[in-house]
Amino acid sequence: MTAIFNSTSQMMRQVIYALALGIIAIFTFFGWGVIVQIVLAVVVAIATESLFLKIRKRPIVPAISDGSAVLTAILLAVSIPSIAPWWVVVVGVSFAIIFGKQLYGGLGNNPFNPAMLGYAFLLISYPLQMTTWAGEFVNFSQAFEVIFNLSPADALSGATQLDEVKTQLALGKMMSEMSAHSTAQAWVNMGFLLGGLYLLIRQVIFWQIPSAFLLGIVVTAFFLSLSNSEHYLPVQNHLMLGGTMLGAFFIATDPVSASTTPKGRLIYGFLIGMLIVIIRTFGNYPDSVAFAVLLMNITVPLIDYYTQPRIFGKSG
Amino acid sequence: MLNTLNNGIVMTNPYPVDKVEIVQAPLPDKVVLPLQQRIGGEAIPCVAVGDKVLTGQVIAQTQDAFCVSIHASISGMVVAIDEQIIPHKSGLKSKCITIQSDGKDVWIERKNYGDFLHCSRETLIEHIQQSGIIGLGGAGFPTHSKLSKSLDCHTLVINATECEPGIMCDDALMQHYPREVVRGVEILLHISGAKQAIIAIEDDKPEAYQSLLMFNHNDKISLVQIPTKYTSGAEKLLIKTLFDVEIPSGGFATDKGFVCQNVATSKAIFDAVIENKPLISRIVTVTGDGVVPNNFAVRLGTSFAHIVALSKPDNKQHNIRMGGMMMGVDVATLDVPICKISNCIFVNHTRAKPHVQECIRCGQCNQVCPIGLLPQQLYWHAKSEQSKRAMDYNLRDCIECRCCDVVCPSHIPLVAYFSFAKALYHKQTREKHKTDVARERFEFREYRLERNKQERAEMMAKKKIELKKKMANDKVQKDKIAQAIARVKKTKQDKV
Numbered sequence: 001m002t003a004i005f006n007s008t009s010q011m012m013r014q015v016i017y018a019l020a021l022g023i024i025a026i027f028t029f030f031g032w033g034v035i036v037q038i039v040l041a042v043v044v045a046i047a048t049e050s051l052f053l054k055i056r057k058r059p060i061v062p063a064i065s066d067g068s069a070v071l072t073a074i075l076l077a078v079s080i081p082s083i084a085p086w087w088v089v090v091v092g093v094s095f096a097i098i099f100g101k102q103l104y105g106g107l108g109n110n111p112f113n114p115a116m117l118g119y120a121f122l123l124i125s126y127p128l129q130m131t132t133w134a135g136e137f138v139n140f141s142q143a144f145e146v147i148f149n150l151s152p153a154d155a156l157s158g159a160t161q162l163d164e165v166k167t168q169l170a171l172g173k174m175m176s177e178m179s180a181h182s183t184a185q186a187w188v189n190m191g192f193l194l195g196g197l198y199l200l201i202r203q204v205i206f207w208q209i210p211s212a213f214l215l216g217i218v219v220t221a222f223f224l225s226l227s228n229s230e231h232y233l234p235v236q237n238h239l240m241l242g243g244t245m246l247g248a249f250f251i252a253t254d255p256v257s258a259s260t261t262p263k264g265r266l267i268y269g270f271l272i273g274m275l276i277v278i279i280r281t282f283g284n285y286p287d288s289v290a291f292a293v294l295l296m297n298i299t300v301p302l303i304d305y306y307t308q309p310r311i312f313g314k315s316g
Numbered sequence: 317m318l319n320t321l322n323n324g325i326v327m328t329n330p331y332p333v334d335k336v337e338i339v340q341a342p343l344p345d346k347v348v349l350p351l352q353q354r355i356g357g358e359a360i361p362c363v364a365v366g367d368k369v370l371t372g373q374v375i376a377q378t379q380d381a382f383c384v385s386i387h388a389s390i391s392g393m394v395v396a397i398d399e400q401i402i403p404h405k406s407g408l409k410s411k412c413i414t415i416q417s418d419g420k421d422v423w424i425e426r427k428n429y430g431d432f433l434h435c436s437r438e439t440l441i442e443h444i445q446q447s448g449i450i451g452l453g454g455a456g457f458p459t460h461s462k463l464s465k466s467l468d469c470h471t472l473v474i475n476a477t478e479c480e481p482g483i484m485c486d487d488a489l490m491q492h493y494p495r496e497v498v499r500g501v502e503i504l505l506h507i508s509g510a511k512q513a514i515i516a517i518e519d520d521k522p523e524a525y526q527s528l529l530m531f532n533h534n535d536k537i538s539l540v541q542i543p544t545k546y547t548s549g550a551e552k553l554l555i556k557t558l559f560d561v562e563i564p565s566g567g568f569a570t571d572k573g574f575v576c577q578n579v580a581t582s583k584a585i586f587d588a589v590i591e592n593k594p595l596i597s598r599i600v601t602v603t604g605d606g607v608v609p610n611n612f613a614v615r616l617g618t619s620f621a622h623i624v625a626l627s628k629p630d631n632k633q634h635n636i637r638m639g640g641m642m643m644g645v646d647v648a649t650l651d652v653p654i655c656k657i658s659n660c661i662f663v664n665h666t667r668a669k670p671h672v673q674e675c676i677r678c679g680q681c682n683q684v685c686p687i688g689l690l691p692q693q694l695y696w697h698a699k700s701e702q703s704k705r706a707m708d709y710n711l712r713d714c715i716e717c718r719c720c721d722v723v724c725p726s727h728i729p730l731v732a733y734f735s736f737a738k739a740l741y742h743k744q745t746r747e748k749h750k751t752d753v754a755r756e757r758f759e760f761r762e763y764r765l766e767r768n769k770q771e772r773a774e775m776m777a778k779k780k781i782e783l784k785k786k787m788a789n790d791k792v793q794k795d796k797i798a799q800a801i802a803r804v805k806k807t808k809q810d811k812v
């Protein structure tokens with residue numbers, strides 16, 4: 001049975017609802033920061049998009065109400081550290097909307113995932129702010145003060161597990177000597193996983209990209225840890241740390257910038273998963289969903305052309 | 317045994333009725349009969365304005381192999397042969413014959429064929445052509461043309477699926493004329509020489525299935541119920557569902573030994589062969605939220621308005637559509653005639669068109685495409701008028717069923733883009749062909765001029781040489797003369 005959606009906006013709303021569980025998990029463990037970031041991001045996204053639509057002389061209300069800018073904003077807001085200063089999210093969201101989307105002609109025409117383009121831009125430009133995560137629950141006034149630079153972030157901050165593992169490995173420690181587990185991150189990933197399953201059931205997204213994505217991670221991580229289990233993260237940690245589930249169900253499945261053929265989606269998802277593990281392991285940055293997705297975005301036209309489905313009455 | 321269609325959409329009749337009836341529509345005051353048919357050239361009238369015609373009389377004919385004869389559907393007088401609006405999406409006018417009814421409906425004397433089993437296949441095929449029968453399912457492909465290619469077919473498929481939601485004229489036909497339908501199928505079996513006939517009915521029409529079952533005593537004919545799903549009635553997809561045979565892209569069902577006929581066509585063939593009645597009427601469903609849905613047996617050429625008026629339309633603004641809600645065409649006015657292919661008239665309240673949003677390549681369209689195309693990619697290329705690229709993505713195989721239109725969350729009229737891209741492609745190929753021919757002609761002319769020039773130059777050079785030779789010869793001669801003169805002079809001087 002095929003799901004019939006009344007509008008593109010309805011699909012976008014479904015995705016936003018599905019993000020709720022993951023956001024609740026982030027909120028539970030890291031506090032109010034994420035809420036402040038989301039509100040800030042959404043406001044900036046709507047403002048930037050409206051401004052650009054005005055410059056481009058396009059109708060503003062229909063484009064804003066399709067929900068795509070809001071979705072981009074929320075995805076970026078949950079990706080960045082919840083205690084990052086306010087200007088990080090402002091710069092990131094406006095970059096995502098302007099350079100990720102509007103300059104290409106708006107929704108449907110962007111070759112790159114706008115949220116991830118914004119994220120990559122931020123990570124390269126402000127590595128310090130982008131890797132300082134909240135180490136504990138942050139209450140509303142603390143979050144407000146830290147984000148708006150009224151008090152220093154140091155007191156609240158801590159590194160992420162992936163970052164920690166990297167540092168430890170660099171110091172020559174073995175996998176068995178440290179704990180690569182993070183309950184908080186596992187819960188956040190679980191939240192996004194459940195939200196993703198909801199999207200699958202509602203047929204907003206199709207199974208190919210998330211499954212191939214996760215399979216790509218599992219296969220690559222499995223072979224790496226098989227080669228040297230003392231040196232590489234085990235499979236389950238790759239799945240439950242960082243932005244894995246958010247990436248698998250919400251980022252890589254952005255239909256505009258993803259491959260659109262059923263077979264192509266499998267290839268696209270698998271290679272993103274593979275790239276994530278490779279960049280996490282050998283790259284300089286702690287997490288790599290953004291880079292993996294952006295790299296694979298480039299290959300989409302090629303994948304789509306060579307993975308056209310067999311059509312009725314034609315062989316091969 | 318059955319292979320359910322992979323894609324397509326399950327759709328139920330949006331305007332169901334308790335009991336499927338057929339109402340005999342009263343004779344219209346006048347009928348308008350278009351001369352242009354779906355395929356082939358325009359028929360040439362063999363009556364003139366002022367002529368009296370009888371019901372069933374041939375009024376226009378062609379030599380075109382694809383065309384069938386056109387018959388008067390009522391008796392009366394030809395009052396006009398001129399351009400009239402016909403039910404076509406272009407809304408263009410086409411040449412039509414208008415007959416004013418005398419109210420008597422007097423039939424022309426009909427030739428009797430007797431037992432069809434004694435007639436040869438050629439005789440029957442010609443008779444079908446003479447009786448004006450074309451496919452009544454909606455596409456209007458001439459029946460005789462299909463039958464004449466059916467010589468090597470092993471299976472006759474009777475398409476009684478009626479998969480377009482809302483239409484119920486075939487359902488009504490099967491419930492009210494089961495004997496005629498089955499007999500028609502027997503005639504088709506005789507003509508095609510097929511070993512078996514399968515009547516395929518969607519399982520949302522159990523009454524039709526039962527009534528055919530009751531009248532079918534021929535063990536060559538079997539009835540099959542197939543799951544209700546839109547596009548199951550498309551010829552190639554139906555064959556796939558029934559026999560798991562795929563007709564190759566660009567090929568015909570007859571290539572694989574199947575010949576497909578619509579169930580209403582079968583009844584029309586019964587009328588033509590057994591009753592000797594040409595095709596002058598058909599059953600039309602009138603449905604939609606602006607009327608009380610019903611079926612009408614109506615003479616061809618009757619205006620839409622005539623039968624819509626019988627269906628108790630309400631006073632709201634209506635949107636009129638001929639054919640199915642999926643593949644039909646919108647018509648601008650009710651003042652168009654019912655044609656052989658007019659199986660249904662939708663009278664719906666005019667609604668605001670949904671807001672069209674950008675394509676986000678979500679792929680919902682690809683999920684339902686019965687052919688397995690990628691409408692999202694086709695749209696991308698069609699929108700940017702890259703028709704060649706769209707053809708690379710198999711645009712040619714699109715059957716324009718509009719499943720993708722229905723599921724598109726952005727409400728993009730995809731099929732409209734596709735038919736435009738197809739037309740553009742054909743135009744470009746034609747133009748390219750034209751320019752290719754022109755370029756070749758030009759290049760040949762250049763070559764010819766160059767060649768002439770060269771030939772002339774060579775000739776001139778040759779001539780020059782010859783002339784020189786001749787001149788040289790002349791010089792020798794002149795010298796000889798001069799010498800001779802000199803000699804003579806010398807001898808004269810010597811003498812002196």
